[in-house]
Amino acid sequence: MISINELKFDDKGLIPAIVVDNRTKNVLTLAYMNRESLEISMDKELTCFWSRSRAELWLKGETSGNYQHIVSITADCDMDALVVMVEKDGPACHLGTDSCFTNKLFISDTRSEFDYEGLYKLIEGRKTEKKEGSYTTYLFEKGLDKILKKVGEESTEVIIAAKAQDKPETIYEISDLLYHLMVLMVEAGISLEDVRAELASRHVIDKKVKQEKMT
Secondary structure, eight states, X not given: OOOGGGOOOOTTSOEEEEEEETTTOOEEXXXXXXXXXXXXXXXXXXXXXXXXXXXXXXXXXXXXXXXXXXXXXXEOTTSSOEEEEEEESSOSSTTSOSOSOOOOOOOOTTXXXXXXXXXXXXXXXXXXXXXXXXXXXXXXXXXXXXXXXXXXXXXXXXHHHHHTTOHHHHHHHHHHHHHHHHHHHHHHTOOHHHHHHHHHHHHHHHHHHHHHHHO
């Protein structure tokens, strides 16, 4: 562990702090801290910044309720920049978005990464902005009964592949099932965060049960 005295603040007494969602690893915002705000952040375990525009301390969430609970703070090799890992209570951006970084400038056609959030948003888009020839749009147009039928069919396919101990086929069918489940989630208004929260609550309960059995 390093000391705060080892950090190199700039000539205005500031150090850039890159705030990252500890769960998704998405960059949420870039802000600045001075020594006082950094000390407050470590003491309260909540992000506190120095507002350059207002020239005052700014405890994130104090007004909006969107607090950022600090998991860790790490300095770079030059000791002049910080990465702050957080668990957030709400949107990080004052515009109400999950992250301040939403304006894409460039996306590689060959190196783009897959993530569930991206797929979920794509599926949402197929419901709100109908695309001719899109299978996803077709499912939304047919409605809930059709979507539920496909979920049932894909569940059966997973069982058949798994029973046959065919790993490649099982992976293929699980992927189909996950996709159709996400279509159902969008149709039902269930977010990925809703599911994460439920799984997280079960994880805590599971740990407690295991601990009780061990004692």
